[in-house]
Amino acid sequence: MLIIGEKLNGAIKSVAEAINNRDAAFIGDLAKKQLDQRADYLDICSGKPDGDAETLKWMIELIQTDHPDVRFSLDSPNPDTILECIPLCKNPGIINSVSLEGSKIEKIFPAVKDNKGWKIIALLLDETGMPETVEKRIESFHGIMEKVKEYGIEENRMYFDPLVFTVGTSPDSFLNFIGASKKIKEEYSNAHIVSGLSNISYGLPYRKAINHAFLIGAMMSGMDSAIMDPLNRDMLGGVYAAEALLGEDEYCIEYLSAYRDGLFGVQKQ
Numbered sequence: 001m002l003i004i005g006e007k008l009n010g011a012i013k014s015v016a017e018a019i020n021n022r023d024a025a026f027i028g029d030l031a032k033k034q035l036d037q038r039a040d041y042l043d044i045c046s047g048k049p050d051g052d053a054e055t056l057k058w059m060i061e062l063i064q065t066d067h068p069d070v071r072f073s074l075d076s077p078n079p080d081t082i083l084e085c086i087p088l089c090k091n092p093g094i095i096n097s098v099s100l101e102g103s104k105i106e107k108i109f110p111a112v113k114d115n116k117g118w119k120i121i122a123l124l125l126d127e128t129g130m131p132e133t134v135e136k137r138i139e140s141f142h143g144i145m146e147k148v149k150e151y152g153i154e155e156n157r158m159y160f161d162p163l164v165f166t167v168g169t170s171p172d173s174f175l176n177f178i179g180a181s182k183k184i185k186e187e188y189s190n191a192h193i194v195s196g197l198s199n200i201s202y203g204l205p206y207r208k209a210i211n212h213a214f215l216i217g218a219m220m221s222g223m224d225s226a227i228m229d230p231l232n233r234d235m236l237g238g239v240y241a242a243e244a245l246l247g248e249d250e251y252c253i254e255y256l257s258a259y260r261d262g263l264f265g266v267q268k269q
């Protein structure tokens, strides 16, 4: 499972403040903590259109100084921001995200086509807005795959985000998510499925119960990557546990190593 750490996001109030104040210590600390918890990539998102590229560039330079091996997930709705940031990254990362909206694909695909290490998150979204049904999501998936083939991008570099609504108002939200995931894996077994983990519980109390159930159910249905909080030990434990149950962690070596290293916050006496 690919873990994309979500904490460096201007939508989080304390992070927005740190961005405004150019508080390098605060941002550096959040980067280090997530990497210590084995985040594979760090998602970076400014949270606002003004100065978007400048903010992401500042975070990239800052974090790379202390962590030369770090890989970023460039999270911006603006393709020009992403294009400005790519050359600054020492290691290939993830584009978060493209979709059939606007000119994102036409701008991003040529830039990363031959830049093989880069992965791409694609939202199953078109010009008509948020998809309610499995069929609508699969329509967007086919539209995106056409472009993937047209530009000659390998399908194993693609991470599809089927999008999740809160189950509070959309009772079929999870079922639609796994319906789309399964269809994608049936058609292209090398493509990946990714999701944020907290949208499912928006507006509900005791969100962590729902988020946890979503994580496990989604992993059982083929999700192999998540934008998540690796400092949340229940969720991180869930990732390692589900991988072991899926037969992807022989002899529970990874689970045991994470436990021993204190990643779950509990250790042997």
Ligand code: THG
Pocket: 006, 007, 009, 011, 012, 075, 096, 097, 121, 161, 195, 196, 197, 198, 199, 227, 229, 232
């Ligand atoms: N799909 C894609 N990209 C995305 C999302 C997605 N990017 C943004 C978002 N959704 C994922 N990122 C966040 C970042 C922070 C929070 C939620 C989603 C958040 N964090 C709480 C905090 O840090 O205060 C704590 C969360 C916790 O404890 O679990 O709310 O869906 N492609």
